[in-house]
Amino acid sequence: MEEWISRSLAKEYGIEAKRIERFRHLWKVHSKNGVYVVKSFPNAVSLVYWQTYLFDELRKKGFFQFSPILRSKYGSPWFGAKSYPFVVMPYLDGKTAHFSKFDHLKKVIGVLASFHHHAAWIGEEVKPKYREIRTFRLFRRLQEFGDLYQKLMAKKERDALDEEILMIGQEMLSFGKEAFQKIDQYKINRINQEAIDYRFVAHRDVANHNFLLGEKVWMIDFDLSGYETHVMDVWQLINRVMVEWNWDLDIFLKVERTYNDYRKLSDDERMILRQFSLYPNEFFRECLGAYYRPDKYKREHVLPYIQRFRQKFDAYDSFRKRILKA
Structure with missing residues (x-):
């Protein structure tokens, strides 16, 4: 593969590779012109065109803190087969940011x-893949965890992760159901429709x-990007930060x-942040990932993550009880 990539880069981009090495799920290419990464998009050429277009639009507007997709000598944003x-x-x-450090967080x-x-x-020349509204996904995740919980209850031989989840x-199922009673569906649907209409x-x-934190702060991996209200990014960030900071309400407010x-x-955005923060999204995501996406969610990493919810359960419960009034 490395040899083929080297030939393709020389032919289509004029990049003479000195060394190519595996780098996470990518390839890192060292050349006299600089260092590059090569990324594959199996069966997703439409995603390549969307990201290329999005990056062009962002650069026109003055945002440059990402790595653009380079075009070949022939003007194409990709090389190889259309299917791959x-x-x-x-x-x-x-360096990768650490949410446990507030200077990184800032x-x-x-x-x-x-x-x-x-x-x-x-612009509208290229549009992203349709993404279902977040509440639909979260409700499905709640149902999937309910099914997983029942399977673990019936399991005769349980491992440490099974036991942690059952504790x-x-x-968590009750918290998930309660969250859906609190979330203002009309409000989130309205502002999300506005995001679609105005192409946010x-x-x-x-x-x-x-x-990535270096001389500049970089954002990477826009594979899931699409039309959606921006506050959902903030909610997702805060969700992950809260686990790192043991659901410290003061940190929530500081991030906000x-x-x-x-x-x-x-x-409305501030209220949505609080309502969605009632939902134990990180717990459900990690649990389901360990059983249904083991290639991405390694059990040895999920176990200590889930243990944190149990060990700090009182802090998490207190956070949930106070967040709507904060």
Whole structure:
């Protein structure tokens, strides 16, 4: 594969590779012209065109904190077969952000808010893949966890992860159901429809590994990007931050204020943040991932994550009881 990539880069991009190595799920290419990464998009050439278009639009608007997809000598944003395209991007030098460090968080919030400022009224020449409204996905996740919980209850030989989930699984199911009683469906549907109408693009995967800190702060991996209200990115970020900070309400408010300093949140957005924070999304996601997507969610990593919910359950429960009044 490396040899084929080397030949393709020389032929289509004029990049003479000195060394190619595996890099996470990508290839890292060292050349006299610089360092690049090559990424594959199996059966997703439409996603390549969407990201290329989105990046062009963002650059026109003045946002540059990402790695653009390079075009070949022939003007194409990809090489290889249409059923299995590859893209070339400049390598970004930086360390993965840690949400447990507030100085890192502040930089992440700043670049996210800047992205949101520029990722609006995007052109219509290329459109992203349709993404179902977040509440539909969360309701399905609640149902899937309920099914998993029943399977674990019936399981005769259980491992450590099974036992951890069963210890607090029933409470988490109750929390998930309660959250849907609190979430203002009309309000979230309305502002999400506005996001679609005005072509607001959310990143939709604001995990810490998608932010690199170096001389600049970089955002990477826009594979899930699409039309959605920006506050869902903020909610997703806060969800992950809360686990790292043991559901410290003061940190929630500090993150919210920091984002608000860059980009004002409306009263509706602030309420949506609180209502959605009642839903134990990270718990459900990690549990389901360990059983149904073991290639991505390794059990040895999921177990300590789930243990944190049990060990800090009182803090989590207290956070849920106080968040709507904060």
